[in-house]
Amino acid sequence: MSKPHLSAAIQDYLKEIYKLQSEGTRPTTTAIARRMGVAPSSATSMLKKLAALGLAEHSPYRGVELSEAGSKIALEVIRHHRLLEVYLAETLKLSIDAVHEEADRLEHVLSEELEARIDEQLGYPTHDPHGDPIPDAGLRMQKRRLRSLDALQPGEEATVERVPDDDADLLRYLARLRLVPGGHVTMRRAEPFDGPMTVLVDGDEHAISRELAMQIGIA
Amino acid sequence: MSKPHLSAAIQDYLKEIYKLQSEGTRPTTTAIARRMGVAPSSATSMLKKLAALGLAEHSPYRGVELSEAGSKIALEVIRHHRLLEVYLAETLKLSIDAVHEEADRLEHVLSEELEARIDEQLGYPTHDPHGDPIPDAGLRMQKRRLRSLDALQPGEEATVERVPDDDADLLRYLARLRLVPGGHVTMRRAEPFDGPMTVLVDGDEHAISRELAMQIGIA
DNA sequence: GGTGAGGTTTAGACACGTCTCAAATTCTAG
DNA sequence: CTAGAATTTGAGACGTGTCTAAACCTCACC
Ligand SMILES: [Mn+2]
Ligand SMILES: [Mn+2]
Ligand SMILES: [Mn+2]
Ligand SMILES: [Mn+2]
Numbered sequence: 259m260s261k262p263h264l265s266a267a268i269q270d271y272l273k274e275i276y277k278l279q280s281e282g283t284r285p286t287t288t289a290i291a292r293r294m295g296v297a298p299s300s301a302t303s304m305l306k307k308l309a310a311l312g313l314a315e316h317s318p319y320r321g322v323e324l325s326e327a328g329s330k331i332a333l334e335v336i337r338h339h340r341l342l343e344v345y346l347a348e349t350l351k352l353s354i355d356a357v358h359e360e361a362d363r364l365e366h367v368l369s370e371e372l373e374a375r376i377d378e379q380l381g382y383p384t385h386d387p388h389g390d391p392i393p394d395a396g397l398r399m400q401k402r403r404l405r406s407l408d409a410l411q412p413g414e415e416a417t418v419e420r421v422p423d424d425d426a427d428l429l430r431y432l433a434r435l436r437l438v439p440g441g442h443v444t445m446r447r448a449e450p451f452d453g454p455m456t457v458l459v460d461g462d463e464h465a466i467s468r469e470l471a472m473q474i475g476i477a
Numbered sequence: 478m479s480k481p482h483l484s485a486a487i488q489d490y491l492k493e494i495y496k497l498q499s500e501g502t503r504p505t506t507t508a509i510a511r512r513m514g515v516a517p518s519s520a521t522s523m524l525k526k527l528a529a530l531g532l533a534e535h536s537p538y539r540g541v542e543l544s545e546a547g548s549k550i551a552l553e554v555i556r557h558h559r560l561l562e563v564y565l566a567e568t569l570k571l572s573i574d575a576v577h578e579e580a581d582r583l584e585h586v587l588s589e590e591l592e593a594r595i596d597e598q599l600g601y602p603t604h605d606p607h608g609d610p611i612p613d614a615g616l617r618m619q620k621r622r623l624r625s626l627d628a629l630q631p632g633e634e635a636t637v638e639r640v641p642d643d644d645a646d647l648l649r650y651l652a653r654l655r656l657v658p659g660g661h662v663t664m665r666r667a668e669p670f671d672g673p674m675t676v677l678v679d680g681d682e683h684a685i686s687r688e689l690a691m692q693i694g695i696a
Numbered sequence: 697g698g699t700g701a702g703g704t705t706t707a708g709a710c711a712c713g714t715c716t717c718a719a720a721t722t723c724t725a726g
Numbered sequence: 727c728t729a730g731a732a733t734t735t736g737a738g739a740c741g742t743g744t745c746t747a748a749a750c751c752t753c754a755c756c
Binding site: 505506507517518520521522525537538 | 733737
Protein backbone atom coordinates (compact mmCIF):
# COMPACT_ATOMS: atom_id res chain seq x y z
CA MET A 259 0.00 0.00 0.00
CA SER A 260 2.07 2.85 -1.35
CA LYS A 261 0.53 6.24 -1.80
CA PRO A 262 -0.35 6.84 -5.46
CA HIS A 263 0.94 10.42 -5.55
CA LEU A 264 -1.67 12.99 -4.85
CA SER A 265 -1.77 15.77 -7.41
CA ALA A 266 -1.72 19.41 -6.42
CA ALA A 267 -5.33 19.60 -7.58
CA ILE A 268 -6.39 16.82 -5.23
CA GLN A 269 -4.51 18.45 -2.38
CA ASP A 270 -6.18 21.79 -3.02
CA TYR A 271 -9.66 20.29 -3.16
CA LEU A 272 -9.09 18.43 0.09
CA LYS A 273 -7.80 21.58 1.71
CA GLU A 274 -10.76 23.68 0.65
CA ILE A 275 -13.29 21.04 1.62
CA TYR A 276 -11.64 20.78 5.01
CA LYS A 277 -11.69 24.53 5.49
CA LEU A 278 -15.34 24.75 4.50
CA GLN A 279 -16.14 22.01 6.99
CA SER A 280 -14.30 23.69 9.83
CA GLU A 281 -15.88 27.05 9.03
CA GLY A 282 -19.20 25.35 9.61
CA THR A 283 -20.17 25.76 5.96
CA ARG A 284 -21.54 22.63 4.35
CA PRO A 285 -19.09 21.73 1.56
CA THR A 286 -21.56 21.66 -1.28
CA THR A 287 -20.48 21.05 -4.84
CA THR A 288 -21.14 24.70 -5.64
CA ALA A 289 -19.24 26.04 -2.65
CA ILE A 290 -16.26 23.85 -3.46
CA ALA A 291 -16.35 24.89 -7.09
CA ARG A 292 -16.46 28.56 -6.12
CA ARG A 293 -13.50 28.20 -3.75
CA MET A 294 -11.51 26.35 -6.36
CA GLY A 295 -12.45 28.73 -9.11
CA VAL A 296 -13.79 25.95 -11.34
CA ALA A 297 -17.15 24.99 -12.83
CA PRO A 298 -19.46 22.90 -10.61
CA SER A 299 -19.17 19.96 -12.98
CA SER A 300 -15.42 20.00 -12.48
CA ALA A 301 -15.95 19.76 -8.74
CA THR A 302 -18.28 16.81 -9.24
CA SER A 303 -15.60 14.99 -11.22
CA MET A 304 -13.11 15.57 -8.47
CA LEU A 305 -15.53 14.49 -5.75
CA LYS A 306 -15.95 11.21 -7.56
CA LYS A 307 -12.22 10.82 -7.76
CA LEU A 308 -11.74 11.62 -4.09
CA ALA A 309 -14.36 9.02 -3.25
CA ALA A 310 -12.67 6.45 -5.49
CA LEU A 311 -9.41 7.12 -3.68
CA GLY A 312 -11.04 6.67 -0.30
CA LEU A 313 -10.39 10.27 0.64
CA ALA A 314 -14.04 11.26 0.88
CA GLU A 315 -17.53 9.85 0.89
CA HIS A 316 -19.71 11.21 -1.81
CA SER A 317 -23.46 10.65 -1.87
CA PRO A 318 -24.56 12.00 -5.26
CA TYR A 319 -26.83 15.00 -4.91
CA ARG A 320 -26.52 14.79 -1.13
CA GLY A 321 -23.07 15.96 -0.22
CA VAL A 322 -19.50 15.06 0.53
CA GLU A 323 -17.52 14.34 3.66
CA LEU A 324 -13.81 13.80 4.05
CA SER A 325 -12.65 10.43 5.31
CA GLU A 326 -9.98 10.06 7.98
CA ALA A 327 -7.39 9.70 5.23
CA GLY A 328 -8.74 12.71 3.39
CA SER A 329 -8.74 14.89 6.49
CA LYS A 330 -5.21 13.89 7.27
CA ILE A 331 -3.98 14.97 3.87
CA ALA A 332 -5.96 18.20 4.09
CA LEU A 333 -4.28 18.95 7.40
CA GLU A 334 -0.86 18.21 5.95
CA VAL A 335 -1.47 20.66 3.14
CA ILE A 336 -2.82 23.29 5.53
CA ARG A 337 0.22 22.79 7.74
CA HIS A 338 2.52 23.27 4.77
CA HIS A 339 0.64 26.35 3.68
CA ARG A 340 0.58 28.11 7.02
CA LEU A 341 4.11 27.21 8.02
CA LEU A 342 5.30 28.58 4.71
CA GLU A 343 3.36 31.77 5.27
CA VAL A 344 5.09 32.32 8.58
CA TYR A 345 8.43 31.45 7.06
CA LEU A 346 8.04 33.78 4.13
CA ALA A 347 6.93 36.61 6.39
CA GLU A 348 9.58 36.13 9.06
CA THR A 349 12.62 34.97 7.21
CA LEU A 350 12.17 36.53 3.81
CA LYS A 351 10.17 39.58 4.94
CA LEU A 352 7.35 39.07 2.51
CA SER A 353 4.37 41.27 3.31
CA ILE A 354 1.24 39.81 4.81
CA ASP A 355 -0.63 40.31 1.55
CA ALA A 356 1.91 38.37 -0.51
CA VAL A 357 2.46 35.23 1.53
CA HIS A 358 -0.80 33.46 0.78
CA GLU A 359 -0.44 33.30 -2.97
CA GLU A 360 3.17 32.23 -2.67
CA ALA A 361 2.36 29.53 -0.14
CA ASP A 362 -0.45 28.24 -2.33
CA ARG A 363 2.12 27.08 -4.85
CA LEU A 364 4.93 26.10 -2.50
CA GLU A 365 2.69 23.98 -0.27
CA HIS A 366 2.64 21.18 -2.86
CA VAL A 367 6.36 20.83 -3.32
CA LEU A 368 7.52 21.12 0.27
CA SER A 369 9.19 17.91 1.45
CA GLU A 370 8.63 16.60 4.94
CA GLU A 371 12.30 17.17 5.57
CA LEU A 372 12.08 20.82 4.67
CA GLU A 373 8.83 21.20 6.55
CA ALA A 374 10.56 19.98 9.70
CA ARG A 375 13.54 22.30 9.24
CA ILE A 376 11.31 25.31 8.75
CA ASP A 377 9.14 24.41 11.71
CA GLU A 378 12.20 24.06 13.91
CA GLN A 379 13.86 27.24 12.68
CA LEU A 380 10.69 29.21 13.38
CA GLY A 381 10.36 27.78 16.88
CA TYR A 382 7.25 25.73 16.16
CA PRO A 383 4.81 28.54 15.48
CA THR A 384 1.15 27.96 16.26
CA HIS A 385 -0.45 30.56 14.00
CA ASP A 386 0.15 31.95 10.54
CA PRO A 387 0.50 35.67 9.78
CA HIS A 388 -3.26 36.00 9.31
CA GLY A 389 -3.93 34.43 12.68
CA ASP A 390 -5.04 31.00 11.48
CA PRO A 391 -3.84 28.03 13.53
CA ILE A 392 -1.08 25.78 12.20
CA PRO A 393 -1.56 22.03 12.70
CA ASP A 394 1.40 20.64 14.66
CA ALA A 395 3.68 17.85 13.46
CA GLY A 396 1.06 15.36 14.66
CA LEU A 397 -1.53 17.28 12.64
CA ARG A 398 -3.43 18.46 15.68
CA MET A 399 -4.82 21.93 15.22
CA GLN A 400 -5.86 24.11 18.09
CA LYS A 401 -9.09 25.86 17.35
CA ARG A 402 -9.94 29.04 19.11
CA ARG A 403 -13.24 30.82 19.33
CA LEU A 404 -12.70 34.45 18.53
CA ARG A 405 -15.12 37.31 18.81
CA SER A 406 -15.37 39.38 15.68
CA LEU A 407 -14.61 43.07 15.64
CA ASP A 408 -18.21 44.03 14.98
CA ALA A 409 -19.15 42.58 18.38
CA LEU A 410 -17.03 45.13 20.19
CA GLN A 411 -19.00 47.69 22.23
CA PRO A 412 -18.16 51.39 21.96
CA GLY A 413 -15.28 52.13 24.33
CA GLU A 414 -14.16 48.50 24.40
CA GLU A 415 -10.59 47.56 23.45
CA ALA A 416 -9.19 44.41 21.95
CA THR A 417 -6.27 42.87 20.09
CA VAL A 418 -6.65 41.83 16.49
CA GLU A 419 -6.12 38.08 16.23
CA ARG A 420 -7.20 37.14 12.75
CA VAL A 421 -7.82 38.63 9.33
CA PRO A 422 -8.98 37.07 6.04
CA ASP A 423 -6.00 35.55 4.25
CA ASP A 424 -6.75 35.32 0.56
CA ASP A 425 -7.56 38.82 -0.63
CA ALA A 426 -4.30 40.64 -1.22
CA ASP A 427 -5.92 44.00 -1.91
CA LEU A 428 -7.93 43.82 1.28
CA LEU A 429 -4.84 42.80 3.23
CA ARG A 430 -2.86 45.72 1.91
CA TYR A 431 -5.68 47.98 3.03
CA LEU A 432 -5.84 46.39 6.47
CA ALA A 433 -2.07 46.56 6.83
CA ARG A 434 -2.17 50.24 6.07
CA LEU A 435 -4.70 50.72 8.86
CA ARG A 436 -2.58 48.44 11.07
CA LEU A 437 -5.67 46.34 11.53
CA VAL A 438 -3.68 43.11 11.43
CA PRO A 439 -2.89 40.42 14.02
CA GLY A 440 -1.16 42.00 16.99
CA GLY A 441 -2.77 45.36 16.36
CA HIS A 442 -4.58 47.07 19.20
CA VAL A 443 -8.01 48.39 18.44
CA THR A 444 -10.59 50.44 20.33
CA MET A 445 -14.20 50.69 19.24
CA ARG A 446 -15.39 54.24 18.96
CA ARG A 447 -18.80 54.23 17.35
CA ALA A 448 -21.12 51.89 15.55
CA GLU A 449 -23.58 53.61 13.26
CA PRO A 450 -27.11 52.27 13.49
CA PHE A 451 -28.88 50.18 10.86
CA ASP A 452 -25.76 48.03 10.35
CA GLY A 453 -23.85 51.12 9.37
CA PRO A 454 -20.08 51.51 9.42
CA MET A 455 -18.01 51.32 12.58
CA THR A 456 -15.36 53.77 13.65
CA VAL A 457 -12.32 52.25 15.29
CA LEU A 458 -9.16 53.65 16.78
CA VAL A 459 -5.91 51.94 15.81
CA ASP A 460 -2.55 53.33 16.92
CA GLY A 461 -4.02 56.77 17.44
CA ASP A 462 -5.78 56.90 14.08
CA GLU A 463 -9.51 56.70 13.60
CA HIS A 464 -10.83 54.66 10.71
CA ALA A 465 -14.34 53.97 9.50
CA ILE A 466 -14.87 50.46 8.20
CA SER A 467 -17.94 48.64 7.04
CA ARG A 468 -19.67 46.27 9.41
CA GLU A 469 -19.18 43.60 6.74
CA LEU A 470 -15.45 43.97 7.06
CA ALA A 471 -15.57 44.20 10.85
CA MET A 472 -17.29 40.82 10.92
CA GLN A 473 -14.35 39.29 9.10
CA ILE A 474 -11.82 40.40 11.68
CA GLY A 475 -11.23 38.18 14.69
CA ILE A 476 -10.33 39.74 18.03
CA ALA A 477 -9.57 38.70 21.59
CA MET B 478 2.01 39.53 -25.91
CA SER B 479 1.45 37.87 -22.56
CA LYS B 480 3.31 34.74 -21.74
CA PRO B 481 1.06 31.71 -22.08
CA HIS B 482 2.26 30.03 -18.88
CA LEU B 483 5.06 27.61 -19.35
CA SER B 484 4.46 24.29 -17.68
CA ALA B 485 7.00 22.70 -15.38
CA ALA B 486 7.59 20.09 -18.08
CA ILE B 487 8.46 22.73 -20.65
CA GLN B 488 10.76 24.46 -18.19
CA ASP B 489 12.55 21.22 -17.41
CA TYR B 490 13.05 20.33 -21.07
CA LEU B 491 14.44 23.77 -21.82
CA LYS B 492 16.77 23.51 -18.84
CA GLU B 493 18.11 20.11 -19.83
CA ILE B 494 18.55 21.08 -23.45
CA TYR B 495 20.42 24.17 -22.36
CA LYS B 496 22.66 22.18 -20.06
CA LEU B 497 23.40 19.63 -22.77
CA GLN B 498 24.31 22.46 -25.12
CA SER B 499 26.64 24.11 -22.66
CA GLU B 500 28.27 20.82 -21.77
CA GLY B 501 29.16 20.57 -25.44
CA THR B 502 26.90 17.56 -25.91
CA ARG B 503 24.63 17.77 -28.92
CA PRO B 504 21.08 17.76 -27.55
CA THR B 505 19.78 14.81 -29.48
CA THR B 506 16.29 13.47 -28.99
CA THR B 507 17.72 10.45 -27.21
CA ALA B 508 19.97 12.46 -24.92
CA ILE B 509 17.10 14.74 -23.97
CA ALA B 510 14.81 11.79 -23.36
CA ARG B 511 17.40 10.13 -21.15
CA ARG B 512 17.94 13.27 -19.09
CA MET B 513 14.24 13.76 -18.67
CA GLY B 514 13.60 10.12 -17.91
CA VAL B 515 11.02 9.74 -20.67
CA ALA B 516 10.68 7.75 -23.88
CA PRO B 517 12.28 9.25 -26.99
CA SER B 518 8.89 9.71 -28.63
CA SER B 519 7.86 11.85 -25.68
CA ALA B 520 10.86 14.05 -26.24
CA THR B 521 9.96 14.38 -29.91
CA SER B 522 6.49 15.57 -28.97
CA MET B 523 7.93 18.17 -26.68
CA LEU B 524 10.46 19.32 -29.24
CA LYS B 525 7.61 19.97 -31.62
CA LYS B 526 5.80 21.92 -28.96
CA LEU B 527 8.88 23.97 -28.10
CA ALA B 528 9.27 24.78 -31.77
CA ALA B 529 5.61 25.76 -32.03
CA LEU B 530 6.07 28.10 -29.08
CA GLY B 531 9.11 29.68 -30.67
CA LEU B 532 11.36 28.41 -27.91
CA ALA B 533 13.45 26.16 -30.14
CA GLU B 534 14.14 25.31 -33.74
CA HIS B 535 13.55 21.71 -34.56
CA SER B 536 14.70 20.17 -37.80
CA PRO B 537 13.17 16.70 -37.79
CA TYR B 538 15.81 13.97 -37.67
CA ARG B 539 18.53 16.62 -37.58
CA GLY B 540 18.45 18.19 -34.18
CA VAL B 541 17.18 20.96 -31.99
CA GLU B 542 18.50 24.33 -30.93
CA LEU B 543 17.09 26.73 -28.40
CA SER B 544 15.96 30.14 -29.62
CA GLU B 545 16.83 33.34 -27.78
CA ALA B 546 13.51 33.11 -25.98
CA GLY B 547 14.08 29.47 -25.13
CA SER B 548 17.57 30.10 -23.79
CA LYS B 549 16.30 32.94 -21.68
CA ILE B 550 13.72 30.76 -20.02
CA ALA B 551 16.24 27.97 -19.53
CA LEU B 552 18.55 30.42 -17.78
CA GLU B 553 15.73 31.63 -15.57
CA VAL B 554 14.98 28.09 -14.50
CA ILE B 555 18.66 27.35 -13.93
CA ARG B 556 18.96 30.52 -11.89
CA HIS B 557 16.01 29.49 -9.76
CA HIS B 558 17.40 26.01 -9.29
CA ARG B 559 20.89 27.02 -8.27
CA LEU B 560 19.87 29.93 -6.09
CA LEU B 561 17.50 27.61 -4.28
CA GLU B 562 20.26 25.07 -3.79
CA VAL B 563 22.45 27.68 -2.13
CA TYR B 564 19.54 28.89 -0.07
CA LEU B 565 18.56 25.44 1.12
CA ALA B 566 22.14 24.60 2.01
CA GLU B 567 22.97 27.86 3.76
CA THR B 568 19.77 28.89 5.41
CA LEU B 569 18.07 25.61 6.07
CA LYS B 570 21.21 23.50 6.41
CA LEU B 571 20.19 20.89 3.90
CA SER B 572 23.05 18.60 2.94
CA ILE B 573 24.70 18.88 -0.43
CA ASP B 574 23.15 15.61 -1.55
CA ALA B 575 19.60 16.75 -0.75
CA VAL B 576 19.42 20.20 -2.30
CA HIS B 577 19.21 19.20 -5.96
CA GLU B 578 16.07 17.12 -5.73
CA GLU B 579 14.38 19.72 -3.58
CA ALA B 580 15.32 22.55 -5.93
CA ASP B 581 14.06 20.57 -8.90
CA ARG B 582 10.55 20.95 -7.61
CA LEU B 583 10.80 24.39 -6.04
CA GLU B 584 12.34 25.99 -9.14
CA HIS B 585 8.97 26.01 -10.91
CA VAL B 586 7.00 27.77 -8.21
CA LEU B 587 9.49 30.43 -7.15
CA SER B 588 8.19 33.92 -7.88
CA GLU B 589 10.49 36.63 -9.18
CA GLU B 590 9.83 38.51 -5.96
CA LEU B 591 11.02 35.61 -3.84
CA GLU B 592 13.94 34.95 -6.15
CA ALA B 593 15.10 38.52 -5.59
CA ARG B 594 14.77 38.29 -1.81
CA ILE B 595 16.71 35.07 -1.68
CA ASP B 596 19.42 36.41 -3.94
CA GLU B 597 19.78 39.49 -1.77
CA GLN B 598 19.74 37.61 1.50
CA LEU B 599 22.48 35.30 0.26
CA GLY B 600 24.60 38.21 -0.93
CA TYR B 601 24.25 37.46 -4.63
CA PRO B 602 26.06 34.11 -4.78
CA THR B 603 27.80 33.18 -8.01
CA HIS B 604 27.94 29.41 -7.62
CA ASP B 605 25.71 26.71 -6.24
CA PRO B 606 26.83 24.15 -3.65
CA HIS B 607 28.06 21.81 -6.37
CA GLY B 608 30.17 24.54 -7.92
CA ASP B 609 27.96 25.31 -10.90
CA PRO B 610 27.62 28.99 -11.85
CA ILE B 611 24.42 30.86 -11.07
CA PRO B 612 23.14 33.22 -13.79
CA ASP B 613 22.83 36.73 -12.35
CA ALA B 614 19.65 38.79 -12.33
CA GLY B 615 20.37 39.75 -15.93
CA LEU B 616 20.74 36.05 -16.75
CA ARG B 617 24.42 36.32 -17.53
CA MET B 618 26.30 33.25 -16.42
CA GLN B 619 30.00 33.22 -15.90
CA LYS B 620 31.54 30.12 -17.34
CA ARG B 621 34.82 28.88 -16.06
CA ARG B 622 37.12 26.31 -17.53
CA LEU B 623 38.10 23.88 -14.85
CA ARG B 624 40.67 21.15 -14.96
CA SER B 625 39.38 17.81 -13.84
CA LEU B 626 40.88 15.91 -10.96
CA ASP B 627 42.23 13.15 -13.19
CA ALA B 628 44.50 15.71 -14.85
CA LEU B 629 46.38 16.32 -11.64
CA GLN B 630 50.00 15.09 -11.62
CA PRO B 631 51.28 13.10 -8.64
CA GLY B 632 52.40 15.55 -5.97
CA GLU B 633 50.24 18.35 -7.33
CA GLU B 634 47.68 20.07 -5.12
CA ALA B 635 44.38 21.72 -5.96
CA THR B 636 41.08 22.92 -4.61
CA VAL B 637 37.88 21.11 -5.50
CA GLU B 638 35.62 23.48 -7.41
CA ARG B 639 32.84 21.34 -8.79
CA VAL B 640 31.14 17.98 -8.30
CA PRO B 641 28.25 16.29 -10.15
CA ASP B 642 24.97 17.55 -8.75
CA ASP B 643 22.27 15.01 -9.44
CA ASP B 644 23.40 11.74 -7.88
CA ALA B 645 22.59 11.88 -4.18
CA ASP B 646 24.35 8.61 -3.35
CA LEU B 647 27.51 9.75 -5.08
CA LEU B 648 27.34 13.10 -3.32
CA ARG B 649 27.01 11.47 0.07
CA TYR B 650 30.08 9.41 -0.74
CA LEU B 651 32.03 12.46 -1.91
CA ALA B 652 30.94 14.44 1.14
CA ARG B 653 32.23 11.67 3.38
CA LEU B 654 35.64 11.90 1.66
CA ARG B 655 35.38 15.72 1.86
CA LEU B 656 35.89 15.75 -1.87
CA VAL B 657 33.43 18.63 -2.30
CA PRO B 658 33.81 22.26 -3.40
CA GLY B 659 36.25 24.00 -1.11
CA GLY B 660 38.05 20.78 -0.27
CA HIS B 661 41.81 20.65 -0.64
CA VAL B 662 43.19 17.70 -2.51
CA THR B 663 46.67 16.37 -3.29
CA MET B 664 47.30 13.76 -5.96
CA ARG B 665 49.34 10.85 -4.68
CA ARG B 666 49.38 8.18 -7.33
CA ALA B 667 47.68 7.31 -10.58
CA GLU B 668 47.68 3.63 -11.42
CA PRO B 669 48.56 2.84 -15.01
CA PHE B 670 46.14 1.62 -17.68
CA ASP B 671 43.50 4.13 -16.56
CA GLY B 672 43.53 2.57 -13.11
CA PRO B 673 42.35 4.20 -9.91
CA MET B 674 43.92 7.32 -8.46
CA THR B 675 44.94 7.82 -4.89
CA VAL B 676 44.32 11.27 -3.45
CA LEU B 677 44.96 12.90 -0.13
CA VAL B 678 42.11 14.94 1.37
CA ASP B 679 42.35 16.45 4.84
CA GLY B 680 45.03 13.97 5.83
CA ASP B 681 43.18 10.91 4.59
CA GLU B 682 44.13 8.90 1.55
CA HIS B 683 41.39 7.66 -0.72
CA ALA B 684 41.43 5.60 -3.88
CA ILE B 685 38.88 6.64 -6.47
CA SER B 686 38.24 5.50 -10.01
CA ARG B 687 39.56 7.58 -12.86
CA GLU B 688 35.98 7.77 -14.10
CA LEU B 689 34.98 9.59 -10.94
CA ALA B 690 38.08 11.76 -10.94
CA MET B 691 37.12 12.97 -14.38
CA GLN B 692 33.82 14.23 -13.03
CA ILE B 693 35.41 16.41 -10.38
CA GLY B 694 36.41 19.93 -11.33
CA ILE B 695 39.46 21.53 -9.71
CA ALA B 696 41.41 24.76 -9.80
C1' DG C 697 -48.88 16.21 -3.56
C1' DG C 698 -47.41 18.55 -7.84
C1' DT C 699 -44.13 21.78 -9.77
C1' DG C 700 -40.57 24.79 -10.70
C1' DA C 701 -36.11 26.73 -9.40
C1' DG C 702 -31.75 25.83 -8.11
C1' DG C 703 -28.22 22.79 -7.30
C1' DT C 704 -25.85 18.59 -9.18
C1' DT C 705 -24.44 15.22 -12.31
C1' DT C 706 -23.61 13.33 -16.95
C1' DA C 707 -21.99 13.54 -21.66
C1' DG C 708 -18.77 14.84 -24.72
C1' DA C 709 -14.91 17.60 -25.79
C1' DC C 710 -10.24 19.43 -25.19
C1' DA C 711 -5.23 20.39 -23.66
C1' DC C 712 -1.33 18.30 -21.67
C1' DG C 713 2.26 15.01 -21.22
C1' DT C 714 3.15 10.47 -21.19
C1' DC C 715 3.37 5.57 -23.12
C1' DT C 716 3.92 1.54 -26.75
C1' DC C 717 4.45 -0.02 -31.13
C1' DA C 718 5.31 0.69 -35.85
C1' DA C 719 7.23 3.32 -39.64
C1' DA C 720 10.57 6.46 -41.41
C1' DT C 721 15.06 8.32 -41.65
C1' DT C 722 19.92 8.59 -40.88
C1' DC C 723 24.22 6.57 -39.75
C1' DT C 724 27.79 3.07 -40.11
C1' DA C 725 30.36 -0.77 -41.79
C1' DG C 726 31.56 -3.64 -45.07
C1' DC D 727 27.29 1.82 -52.44
C1' DT D 728 24.38 -0.50 -49.68
C1' DA D 729 22.38 -3.36 -45.97
C1' DG D 730 21.69 -3.51 -41.29
C1' DA D 731 21.75 -0.89 -36.97
C1' DA D 732 20.55 3.02 -34.51
C1' DT D 733 17.91 6.98 -34.04
C1' DT D 734 13.87 9.60 -34.63
C1' DT D 735 9.21 10.31 -35.59
C1' DG D 736 4.19 9.12 -36.15
C1' DA D 737 -0.12 6.94 -34.71
C1' DG D 738 -3.06 5.80 -31.32
C1' DA D 739 -4.04 5.35 -26.57
C1' DC D 740 -4.36 6.76 -21.70
C1' DG D 741 -4.76 9.54 -17.25
C1' DT D 742 -5.62 14.08 -15.39
C1' DG D 743 -8.28 18.11 -14.90
C1' DT D 744 -10.86 21.34 -17.08
C1' DC D 745 -14.91 23.22 -19.90
C1' DT D 746 -20.01 23.73 -21.85
C1' DA D 747 -24.47 22.08 -22.58
C1' DA D 748 -27.97 19.15 -21.32
C1' DA D 749 -30.25 16.05 -18.22
C1' DC D 750 -31.25 15.01 -13.65
C1' DC D 751 -32.49 15.25 -8.60
C1' DT D 752 -34.20 17.81 -4.38
C1' DC D 753 -36.64 20.75 -1.80
C1' DA D 754 -39.61 24.37 -0.76
C1' DC D 755 -43.71 26.39 -1.83
C1' DC D 756 -48.26 26.63 -3.34
MN1 LIG E 1 -3.25 31.39 3.44
MN1 LIG F 1 -2.35 25.17 -3.57
MN1 LIG G 1 21.22 20.92 -9.18
MN1 LIG H 1 12.33 20.71 -12.28
